[in-house]
Amino acid sequence: MKPDYSVRQSRTEPASAAAQRQDAGETRACRQAVARGDYKNWMPKGMIWSFLGGAIGCGIVAVVLNALLNGTLKTVLTIVFAALAVIFCGMTIWAALMHRAFSYDGKRQMSRQIIEGTAAHVKLPAGGKCLDVGCGSGALAIAVAKRNPQAQVVSIDRWGKEYASFSKQLCEDNARAEGVKNTSFRQGDATHLDFPDGTFDAVVSNYVYHNIPGDRQQYLLETLRTLKKGGTFALHDIFSQSKYGDMQAFTQRLKDMGYRKVALIDTTDGKYMTKFEATWMGLSGSALLTGIK
Numbered sequence: 001m002k003p004d005y006s007v008r009q010s011r012t013e014p015a016s017a018a019a020q021r022q023d024a025g026e027t028r029a030c031r032q033a034v035a036r037g038d039y040k041n042w043m044p045k046g047m048i049w050s051f052l053g054g055a056i057g058c059g060i061v062a063v064v065l066n067a068l069l070n071g072t073l074k075t076v077l078t079i080v081f082a083a084l085a086v087i088f089c090g091m092t093i094w095a096a097l098m099h100r101a102f103s104y105d106g107k108r109q110m111s112r113q114i115i116e117g118t119a120a121h122v123k124l125p126a127g128g129k130c131l132d133v134g135c136g137s138g139a140l141a142i143a144v145a146k147r148n149p150q151a152q153v154v155s156i157d158r159w160g161k162e163y164a165s166f167s168k169q170l171c172e173d174n175a176r177a178e179g180v181k182n183t184s185f186r187q188g189d190a191t192h193l194d195f196p197d198g199t200f201d202a203v204v205s206n207y208v209y210h211n212i213p214g215d216r217q218q219y220l221l222e223t224l225r226t227l228k229k230g231g232t233f234a235l236h237d238i239f240s241q242s243k244y245g246d247m248q249a250f251t252q253r254l255k256d257m258g259y260r261k262v263a264l265i266d267t268t269d270g271k272y273m274t275k276f277e278a279t280w281m282g283l284s285g286s287a288l289l290t291g292i293k
């Protein structure tokens with residue numbers, strides 16, 4: 001049985017209570033079957049606590065200033081800190097909702113839908129090699145490895161402080177927990193990949209390049225440099241104009257370079273998420289760049 005990664009909001013409810021119980025049981029079983037690793041969350045709990053701390057801190061400062069000061073200064077500073085407390089409260093709620101939507105354990109499981117959807121684009125030959133750029137906790141690399149047990153998946157990440165819960169050790173632990181033996185993980189920089197031209201039969205990535213300042217189209221070309229002629233690419237990111245410039249021109253550029261079946265597939269049309277989710281979660285412009293070199 002295949003797990004259900006469809007967008008939850010659009011699912012049809014089962015007709016009877018018995019069907020509902022069976023549906024819930026099967027969904028639970030499928031989730032256990034596909035995820036024994038701990039892939040953490042793209043919205044770390046630490047960030048939620050930081051926002052909450054900001055809200056409480058500013059609230060306390062507003063109350064104290066209101067009690068200690070007089071006149072215009074009291075009014076101005078109390079309003080400023082009270083407003084900051086309200087803003088931090090809003091950010092706390094937003095971050096908590098993001099965490100819940102992304103979570104691998106919750107009802108929505110958007111991360112799983114994105115990872116499995118992207119991994120599904122990669123079919124490796126026996127003995128083939130795939131590169132996952134910015135592997136984080138290893139989710140995409142492991143999903144590709146599971147689907148292609150006859151191939152090897154090499155992954156790199158710089159594991160910087162902004163995603164403190166991700167590490168090489170976590171990736172290796174997750175691969176072990178999933179019973180996957182055809183993966184390897186190493187420190188690396190997406191902007192200068194330490195691999196010769198044409199090393200891999202496939203390259204994949206998810207939500208990485210938009211985190212890196214600079215010429216993001218150039219980072220895509222750096223990843224594609226490591227792909228063999230005839231190799232497949234499946235790169236998911238926020239390909240908005242503000243982050244990447246003109247991506248239609250970029251896909252045309254790839255075609256002009258001889259790449260085939262190049263497509264920029266909108267994933268906010270229900271494929272990975274709804275338009276509404278993309279908007280409130282700040283993921284508008286999410287798309288999958290696919291094709292063959």
Ligand SMILES: C[S@@+](CC[C@H](N)C(=O)[O-])C[C@H]1O[C@@H](n2cnc3c(N)ncnc32)[C@H](O)[C@@H]1O
Pocket residue numbers: 042133134135136137138139140156157158159160163166188189190191205206207208211212
């Ligand atoms: C949102 S996480 C996504 C992780 C993973 N791809 C996934 O789908 O779970 C972004 C990842 O990009 C990595 N990253 C950011 N800049 C990088 C760079 N210059 N080189 C390699 N990895 C980078 C971060 O360390 C982090 O693990």
